[in-house]
Amino acid sequence: xxxxxxxxxxxHVYEYHKKNIPDEVVKELLWKAWKISPSKHNFMPYKVSVxxxxxxxxxxxxxxxxxxxxxxAEAVGANLPRENLDVNPYADxxxxxxxxxxxxxNHVKHNSHLLIFSARICKLNGYLKHVVAKExxxxxxxxxxxVTNLRVSSSFEASLFAxxxxxxxxxxxxxxxxxxxxxxxxxxxxxxxxxxxxxxxRYARVFANMSLGYxxxxxxxxxxxxxxxxxxLDLKPEVDEVIExx
Amino acid sequence: xxxxxxxxxxxHVYDYEKKNIPDELVNELLxxxxxxxxxxxxxxxxxxxxxxxxQQDIKDQIWKRCVQNHQQxxxxxxxxxxxxxxxxxxxxxxxxxxxxxxxxxxxxxxxxNSHLLMFSSRVCKLQGYxKRMVEEExxxxxxxxxxxVDGLRGTTAFECGMFAAHLxxxxxxxxxxxxxxxxxxxxxxxxxELPFLWYDQKNGxxxxHVNMSMGYxxxxxxxxxxxxxxxxxIKPEMEEVVKWIR
Numbered sequence: 001x002x003x004x005x006x007x008x009x010x011x012h013v014y015e016y017h018k019k020n021i022p023d024e025v026v027k028e029l030l031w032k033a034w035k036i037s038p039s040k041h042n043f044m045p046y047k048v049s050v051x052x053x054x055x056x057x058x059x060x061x062x063x064x065x066x067x068x069x070x071x072x073a074e075a076v077g078a079n080l081p082r083e084n085l086d087v088n089p090y091a092d093x094x095x096x097x098x099x100x101x102x103x104x105x106n107h108v109k110h111n112s113h114l115l116i117f118s119a120r121i122c123k124l125n126g127y128l129k130h131v132v133a134k135e136x137x138x139x140x141x142x143x144x145x146x147v148t149n150l151r152v153s154s155s156f157e158a159s160l161f162a163x164x165x166x167x168x169x170x171x172x173x174x175x176x177x178x179x180x181x182x183x184x185x186x187x188x189x190x191x192x193x194x195x196x197x198x199x200x201x202r203y204a205r206v207f208a209n210m211s212l213g214y215x216x217x218x219x220x221x222x223x224x225x226x227x228x229x230x231x232x233l234d235l236k237p238e239v240d241e242v243i244e245x246x
Numbered sequence: 247x248x249x250x251x252x253x254x255x256x257x258h259v260y261d262y263e264k265k266n267i268p269d270e271l272v273n274e275l276l277x278x279x280x281x282x283x284x285x286x287x288x289x290x291x292x293x294x295x296x297x298x299x300x301q302q303d304i305k306d307q308i309w310k311r312c313v314q315n316h317q318q319x320x321x322x323x324x325x326x327x328x329x330x331x332x333x334x335x336x337x338x339x340x341x342x343x344x345x346x347x348x349x350x351x352x353x354x355x356x357x358x359n360s361h362l363l364m365f366s367s368r369v370c371k372l373q374g375y376x377k378r379m380v381e382e383e384x385x386x387x388x389x390x391x392x393x394x395v396d397g398l399r400g401t402t403a404f405e406c407g408m409f410a411a412h413l414x415x416x417x418x419x420x421x422x423x424x425x426x427x428x429x430x431x432x433x434x435x436x437x438x439e440l441p442f443l444w445y446d447q448k449n450g451x452x453x454x455h456v457n458m459s460m461g462y463x464x465x466x467x468x469x470x471x472x473x474x475x476x477x478x479x480i481k482p483e484m485e486e487v488v489k490w491i492r
Contacts, residue, residue: 003252003415007282034484036253040428042481048488055491077386117404120487127471127479133339135348138320142338152403153428156456159407167249167415180286180401194491208404233374236288239280242368243294246301246442 006170013107013177014222016213020053020112021174026212029172033165039157041128043141045150046158046207047120049194052113061192062116062209063109066181070102073181103222107177111211115165117158118195119147119205144198147205148186155207162210175215182206247419255418259355259425260470262461266299266360267422272460275420279413285405287376289389291398292406292455293368295442298361307439308364308430308457309357315431317347352467355425359459363413365406367395367445367453392446395453396434403455410458423463428456 030048039045051058108114122141124132131137140146147154166176189195189204196204223231236242276294283290297304325336336342356362370389372380379385388394395402414424437443437452444452471479 002419003249003412004278004282006249007412010282010284012284030488031484032250034481034487036250036256038256038258038426039481040426042479044482044487046487050488050490052490058491073388074384074386077384077388122482123486125480125482127477130477132337133341136320136324136335136337136341136346138323138338140319140323149432151400152432152453152455155400155403156407156410156428159404160411162404163408163411164249164253171249178284178286180404184397184400194489205400207400227375230375230378233378234288235373235375236280236285237290237370237373239277241371242280242290242292243276243296244442245296245298246304 001171003167006167009170010166010176011215012104012219013111013175013211013213013215013217014103014219015106015215015217016111016175016211017216019214021212021214023052025172025174026050026052026113029165029168029174032168033161037157037161037164039160040153041139041141042125043122043128043139044157044161045120045122045141045154046117046161048158048161049116049118050113051116058192059109059111059114062114062182063105065183065188066105066108066179066209067101069183070105070181104219105179105181107211107213108179108209111177112213113211115162115210115212116195117155117162117207117210119151119154119197119207121147121197147197147203151205151207154205158207162208165210169212173214174212177211179209179211182209249415252415252418256414256424257463258352258467259359259423259459259461259463259465260351260467261354261463261465262359262423262459263464265462267460267462269298271420272296272298272361275413275416275422278416279409283405283409283412286401287387287389288373289370289376289387290405290409291368291370291389291402292365292409294409295364295366296361297364304440305357305359305362308362309353311431311436312353312356312427312429312457313349316350316353316429318431319429320347351470353427353429355459355461356427356457359425360461361459363458363460364443365410365455365458366443367399367402367455369395369445395445395451399453399455402453406455410456413458417460421462422460425459426456427459430454430457 186203434451438450
């Protein structure tokens with residue numbers, strides 16, 4: 001099947017079936033994605049933390065962070081001072097705003113496997129070791145101090161892996177969903193040590209969450225059912241808004 | 247053809263054939279990539295600028311920026327000491343050496359290709375569904391605010407990666423090669439001469455996430471590694487990248 005036909009089957013999941021994907025199948029899909037995903041200088045400056053069916057607590061932690069971040073983003077939108085964003089912004093004026101838990105985040109909490117993409121510090125392979133030692137190359141990907149500078153390109157690379165994994169999953173009848181709403185600051189991951197790239201300072205840079213499972217209820221169904229008056233208006237920007245010939 | 251078979255054919259190009267891809271075909275491939283690429287809240291907060299075969303001067307400018315950025319990164323990270331013999335650098339490997347900057351051949355594809363695609367940030371417009379969510383439910387659409395572009399860089403780059411990965415797969419299915427580059431200036435002020443990249447028209451700011459070239463490959467990096475006996479440049483082992491949280 002072509003990539004177009006494969007990817008057209010992807011839909012954002014609101015609820016997964018309770019049936020889990022066997023770990024062996026997930027491992028094989030991850031191996032294939034690793035094998036076909038390119039990376040600048042072969043560094044792969046990211047890690048994929050896989051949280052399986054038996055680690056519900058970790059999934060719930062991530063879900064909470066997404067919720068919190070969403071609430072905070074809306075507070076920014078309401079023009080509250082940024083320095084006060086760690087405090088519940090609406091505590092003293094609850095009548096002005098009600099935070100609704102977004103069902104789009106359900107998949108982060110309830111899924112077969114949750115994958116978290118985050119920054120990692122790389123080691124020099126044989127080839128790069130030679131290039132650094134003999135030709136004066138600077139390998140940013142091996143330095144903690146460069147993680148923040150590299151967050152855009154590392155995020156891009158992590159996404160190549162995620163997109164390839166998605167296609168492989170869909171080929172196998174497995175659904176995936178993404179989430180990009182989480183705290184952006186490196187200091188906000190103290191309670192998830194496996195994400196740290198700097199163990200001393202307990203810093204992490206998260207790029208995306210991706211859940212895997214067998215879909216039961218999808219966003220497009222929810223839009224039809226819960227937002228019948230406006231659901232059909234949820235469209236992408238036109239192709240010429242995104243693609244511009246120079 | 248399966249997903250693995252398709253993506254295993256991708257190789258980084260050092261030289262493209264002089265033959266160009268017809269614009270109509272590029273348009274069709276881009277349309278398909280746009281169609282199958284998901285985006286948070288359907289915003290697609292990036293633009294893809296296409297620089298065709300007749301825009302060599304722009305490709306030259308972009309190539310120059312990559313080369314300058316590479317040099318600037320290396321020189322700014324090495325310790326410099328003035329000696330009788332001139333400037334002496336201490337490289338990342340701790341070598342004290344007179345540093346000679348060499349232009350990396352891996353950038354050739356940015357200059358000489360059929361089409362060059364530049365992925366950069368754009369400020370979105372509210373469409374029907376989101377407009378109602380913002381007006382009636384207090385949603386904050388960060389993607390529509392110029393001031394949020396910086397904060398969204400990581401997640402926007404992730405979204406660009408999905409588009410690029412899908413486009414790459416579709417291109418390979420059509421016998422077209424692609425190569426990526428993300429060595430360019432991170433400074434939003436450094437794109438004043440390329441107004442088509444600006445997300446902020448008033449200040450002339452641009453945030454570039456990646457360059458991607460397209461064409462028919464003639465000479466590839468893996469051949470160059472062999473021809474110049476550069477040794478094997480291998481990925482980190484899968485276990486270094488994929489971590490199961492037990």
